[in-house]
Amino acid sequence: LGMRHADTGAVVRCLSTGGSVISAQPVQKFGNNPVDVRDTDHYTEEYVPSFVEKWDSLIDWDRRSESEGTFFIDMLRERGVKKVLDVATGTGFHSVRLLEAGFETVSADGSGEMLAQAFANGLKHGDHILRVVQADWRWLNRDAHGEYDAIVCLGNSFTHLFSERDRRKALAEFYAMLKHDGILVLDQRNYDAILDRGYSSKHVYYYCGEDVAVEPEYVDEGLVRMRYSFPDESVYHLNMFPLRKDYTRRLMQEVGFQRIETYGDFQHTYRTERPDFFIHVAEKE
Ligand code: SAM
Numbered sequence: 001l002g003m004r005h006a007d008t009g010a011v012v013r014c015l016s017t018g019g020s021v022i023s024a025q026p027v028q029k030f031g032n033n034p035v036d037v038r039d040t041d042h043y044t045e046e047y048v049p050s051f052v053e054k055w056d057s058l059i060d061w062d063r064r065s066e067s068e069g070t071f072f073i074d075m076l077r078e079r080g081v082k083k084v085l086d087v088a089t090g091t092g093f094h095s096v097r098l099l100e101a102g103f104e105t106v107s108a109d110g111s112g113e114m115l116a117q118a119f120a121n122g123l124k125h126g127d128h129i130l131r132v133v134q135a136d137w138r139w140l141n142r143d144a145h146g147e148y149d150a151i152v153c154l155g156n157s158f159t160h161l162f163s164e165r166d167r168r169k170a171l172a173e174f175y176a177m178l179k180h181d182g183i184l185v186l187d188q189r190n191y192d193a194i195l196d197r198g199y200s201s202k203h204v205y206y207y208c209g210e211d212v213a214v215e216p217e218y219v220d221e222g223l224v225r226m227r228y229s230f231p232d233e234s235v236y237h238l239n240m241f242p243l244r245k246d247y248t249r250r251l252m253q254e255v256g257f258q259r260i261e262t263y264g265d266f267q268h269t270y271r272t273e274r275p276d277f278f279i280h281v282a283e284k285e
Helices: 002-008 040-046 049-058 061-068 071-078 093-100 112-124 137-143 164-176 191-197 245-254
Strands: 012-017 020-026 083-086 104-109 131-134 148-153 178-189 205-207 212-220 223-229 235-240 259-265 277-283
Touching: 040 235, 049 112, 061 093, 071 093, 071 148, 071 178, 083 093, 093 104, 093 112, 104 112, 112 131, 137 164, 164 178, 164 245, 178 191, 178 245, 191 212, 245 259, 245 277
Parallel strands: 083 104, 083 148, 104 131, 148 178
Antiparallel strands: 012 020, 178 277, 205 212, 212 223, 223 235, 259 277
């Protein structure tokens, strides 16, 4: 594992006691000025295994299913969807839920490490054999094949794209892999609230009670740097592009989606007057 990361340039930290190395793990690398890291390609380095494992172990999947409810499943069923491409598989939460609900599901992600974890999680949560494809959204059609009734891009994933060109390219690739009457379901954090409320009155989002605290540590129109604090006092970060709701809707329209419905979701955290997430459902026909 350490070797692989050294190859890709990620820092490897060795934890040692009395001179004997007990473990070696890659750590997140944001350089001297973290708020300068605004690069679409950086996502594979941000999701280091220790962060991903911690997230998965604390955010119990049953609790997460409960808090998310059956919104996605119900909506896909109502529209007669059979075949789904999960383009942001991550550790597999949504792919497994889709398989469990009976959808024919293919699981894609740009990070091989995430897919490995997702595959293991599929076996662990109900003996599912995930059909995984490693593919970056910008070149999705090169590596993933077939036509789908629905593409899902969930868990605030689209935020990882840092240029409008990349966003347009990714949406165009999603559009191309949908059947003539297919739909794209894409969610995002409510960045309007973060941007408009400003850094000074930042809001801490708690996941599953107080287990994980997520708060914006730095905010401007081109970057939200989120800080994830865990009960063992470890801290991780993700750099995200703050997508304004209407901007995402406009981009979807401009690449050809005909109708976009946006839902507000109050279920992920403590209830506030504003939704923490938006879910866009974009129709091709
Ligand atoms: N849907 C899952 C969930 O909610 O648990 C995972 C979401 S995770 C926040 C975002 C995922 O998007 C990561 O696994 C990351 O590797 C992937 N990702 C980010 N940018 C990508 C890109 N350009 N192409 C493909 N995958 C990408």
